Structure formats: structure tokens, C-alpha cells
Amino acid sequence: MxxxxxxxxxxxxxxxxxxxxxxxxxxxxxxxxxxxxxxxxxxxxxxSNTWIDCRETRIIELVNIDWYEYYINGNVVEGYTLHHIEELKERKERALDKSNLIYLTQSNHIKIHKAYLKSDKEKNKMQKILFECLKKAKKEFGIG
The missing domain is CATH 1.20.5 (Single alpha-helices involved in coiled-coils or other helix-helix interfaces)
Known part of the structure; x- marks a missing residue:
């Protein structure tokens, strides 16, 4: 040994x-x-158990894939963390809204939060991109 x-x-x-x-x-x-x-x-x-159950269900619905990575870079990779597109601290009423949750790799999660911190304009732009990724996944693959 x-x-x-x-x-x-x-x-x-x-x-x-x-x-x-x-x-x-x-x-x-x-x-x-x-x-x-x-x-x-x-x-x-x-x-909370409510969040843990919602998280597990959403990850399965999104097939464990980072859809941001897929649509922006064309790579199929497994996600790491479930991200609230509209942040929890700003929109608590959307905390368990599945249309507000996207699965991301750690590096993309960091990249997105950096964009959120730059300015409100950058944050809104990134949120639109993320919502669009979910919309495309639903349209093309019936996911989400």
C-alpha cells in the first residue's frame, strides 16, 4: 500500500x-x-425537506444537464448545482417555481453570479439568456 x-x-x-x-x-x-x-x-x-424534494425532482426533469452550457457552448455536461434564475433573496415567491430553476456546472454558476454582480443590466441580460435556454430545452426536447 x-x-x-x-x-x-x-x-x-x-x-x-x-x-x-x-x-x-x-x-x-x-x-x-x-x-x-x-x-x-x-x-x-x-x-428544508420541501427544497430538497423540489431540487431532486427538478434535476431529474432537467436530465442532469447544464442547459446553459449546451446552448451557449454546444457541450453536453452534467450539472452540479441548481440555480435560482431570479434570486431567492429578491423573489421568495418563486423559490419553488420550477421554471425559475436551472441546473449548472460549478464554473457556469460562478460565471453567472459574476454577471449578476456587474450591473443590473448584465444581470437582466443573463437572466433572459437562462430563461431562453430553458425555453429551448422544453421546445426541442420536451424537458423542463
Whole structure:
């Protein structure tokens, strides 16, 4: 069996594993991050069974595909995160509206949020693109 040294504590561990100290550190950092966040209502929503059920159903409906990537770059890739096109903090009434949810890769999710932060004009432009991607997927493949 191959071994490596943990970069945090220096213990010898199997090469295909993560050291317990690193797992514990990650958990502690996340715990601290959650405590510092100001959006407690949103955090509670994302942990609710209602959201979890809606999320699972929507991902299945979208066939696990990032439709933004498909229509913009022509690549079929599996998504990573379900994104509210009209953000939860702005339109709580659309929190579970499936026509407001699109599945994205992590890189596209970051790219979209960067566009949202640039300006209201860029945000509205990106939202139109995302809604159009869902509309095309429904029209062409009966998805969504």
C-alpha cells in the first residue's frame, strides 16, 4: 500500500485518503462560516425537506444537464448545482417555481453570479439568456 504525509499534522496515511484532522478542520471552518452568514432564512430554506424534494425532482426533469452550457457552448455536461434564475433573496415567491430553476456546472454558476454582480443590466441580460435556454430545452426536447 502507498502512503503519504498529511500536510497539516504530518501523520502517515494511505495515499487515497484524507486525514481526519483535515476533515475536522473543514467541518469547523464551515461551521464558523455558517455562523457568520447574515441570510439565516435562506440557509433554513436550503436545508428544508420541501427544497430538497423540489431540487431532486427538478434535476431529474432537467436530465442532469447544464442547459446553459449546451446552448451557449454546444457541450453536453452534467450539472452540479441548481440555480435560482431570479434570486431567492429578491423573489421568495418563486423559490419553488420550477421554471425559475436551472441546473449548472460549478464554473457556469460562478460565471453567472459574476454577471449578476456587474450591473443590473448584465444581470437582466443573463437572466433572459437562462430563461431562453430553458425555453429551448422544453421546445426541442420536451424537458423542463
Amino acid at each position: 502507498m502512503y503519504k504525509r498529511c500536510s497539516s499534522c504530518g501523520k502517515r496515511i494511505p495515499s487515497n485518503t484524507t486525514c481526519k484532522c483535515q476533515i475536522d478542520n473543514t467541518r469547523e471552518r464551515y461551521r464558523e462560516y455558517r455562523a457568520r452568514r447574515n441570510d439565516k432564512d435562506e440557509q433554513a430554506f436550503y436545508r
